[in-house]
Amino acid sequence: MTTTEHDIWQALEDVMDPEIPRLSVVDLGVITGVRLDDNNVAHVTMTPTFSGCPALHVMSDDIRERVKMLSVADVVVHVSYEIPWNSNRISERGRGILHEMGFAPPPKHDGYIKLDVLSDVACPFCNSHNTTMQSPFGPTLCRSIHYCHSCQQAFEQFKPVA
Amino acid sequence: MNPAQQQAIQELLLKMADDALILGHRNSEWVGLGPTLEEDIAFASIAQDKLGHALALYTILHEHVGAADPDTVAFMRSEKLFKCCHLVEMPIGGYDFSLMRHFLFDTADALRYEMLATSMFEPLAQVARKIRGEIQYHTMHANIWIKQLGRGTEESKARMQSALNEAYPLALGIFEQSSFEQELIDAGFFAGEQALKERWLKTIQPVLDAAGLHLPDGSQPVFGGRMGYHTEYLQPLLDEMSEVFATDPTAEW
Incomplete structure (x- = not known):
């Protein structure tokens, strides 16, 4: 079965912010791009909430580990400021989860x-x-x-x- | 980018990153010593932000200007190769001095990133657009305390005024120009230290007025840092900061 970019987005919903463990990296709004290249390598682009955020490395390791479970040749996580994070990027569902917590x-x-x-x-x-x-x-x-x-x-x- | 522009951007990134790294280290020295728990956490948070800014800038140097990796640049350079200003090197002193330094430096830093958000050097513009949002919290914190203590008791007012007298000439040293100033301006990378200083003076004045504090007369800027001439306080800081890295550069934890 071939993996699609949609599958990668879905997998990313299982990766949680280590400091707020019910909030996924997708709902947090730190994922700014997902791409599968011609060699079936998954590229996930993420951007930090704060440039000094120590959870960034944990999140990027967790993303690599989770996406590797799909049938992809490899996973590369890119950290980029091209699309910077701001708090409006937290999804409606993410807001609900924050409130519940x-x-x-x-x-x-x-x-x-x-x-x-x-x-x-x-x-x-x-x-x-x-x-x-x-x-x-x-x-x-x-x-x-x-x-x-x-x-x-x-x-x-x-x-x-x- | 021509070689002169390359050197100009390198100087700019390096001095900004070094300021952030060294002031981040100084701010972290308040951990466990802050006058209240909230202030302890505030200085620790600001320190953490500064280290994040330094890392983002050293990363640009590494990826776009051909410098070594961020850890090597931060921990392995000799003192002479640092481009930080003297203001950030000074010991933390009392909380009055540290707050005043925080106010003077972060106001300049916020304005600098605001100007750089439209830089023609895109990697820096991207980082600046991110960092300016974070720094809003630093200036907000500084402004509240400068006003409260300036309008507080006789003692708090006197101490903040004397901290301003001490920190102001050092703060003027933030704006020491490099020999590549014109290249930066011509290339649209950065509008320059003089333009920044003018905006800074306009921005600190209303806060100082509200606090009832006065800029000291006839202050001469303390220059040298941008050229690699430093105070006696920098080398001991570098020794402490790089102690673990120097012991085992390959250590992981």
Whole structure:
């Protein structure tokens, strides 16, 4: 049976962000291209969420391992900034998963992040907007720390990035 | 690209990458020492971003300008071959100095990447379009603290003013020109250090005004870093940073 590019996309849905293990690399929006060349070699192009993201190598190894399970001659993972990641690239399903896992999904933006967008975040537990940002820097580069005054719960937001 | 343009882009990439690498290392020295947990994490995160920026720039040097691989360039060069400015080499000092350096440097860095987002050197333009989004969080963090501490107590205000007096001449050294400035401008790679400095002055002023802080009079820029002349603080930093790599360059973990 021959492998198609569609099969590769489907396989990539099994590869999770190691720091948010229910969110696939496809829903995270870091896959920017999939191509099968004439020698049946799979080329997957990915772009980092943050240029200093330490999970990049783990994701790229996991992608190679998963796509190798298909009938392809080889797998090459390219890291490219040609199509840069921004938080609007997270899919609707990805936003839903973030919310279910207790993260506030990033608000959609139009290329610039304003301070008021960061301070007006709905609590993922009780949906209250009576929240404040404690710090724009959280446990990973892509998360900020917030506090909900209604349910008195600290929570994290997946940061909007332009 | 002609040889002069090649050299011009090499100088530009190297000084930007070296600034990011060295300041990233300095920022990481706050890990475990930050005045509050949030600030500890903030400086650690900013450090991690800086190392990411350095890696992206060294990678361009490797893939497009024929330099050695990023680890070799970062860890194996002698001090003389580094092109960082003196501002990033200085020890972390007190939190006042580190915050002021963060504010002055990252404001310039944000503007630099904004300008480079339309560079005619496409690999750099691509990276710049990515990095400028990350740096928005750095300048936001810096601006909040400069304003809060500038408008805080008598002591916090005095300490921030004295940090500004110390850091400002060093920050002017960010804009030391290379001998290839005109090549960069003519090729449309980068509008140049002078243009950047003018934008920087316009951008820091309103924040300093809001903080009630004043630029010191008659400051002379501290130059030399871009030409390979460094402070006494760089070599010990390089020794520490490359200690593991120098012990076993093939080690993996």
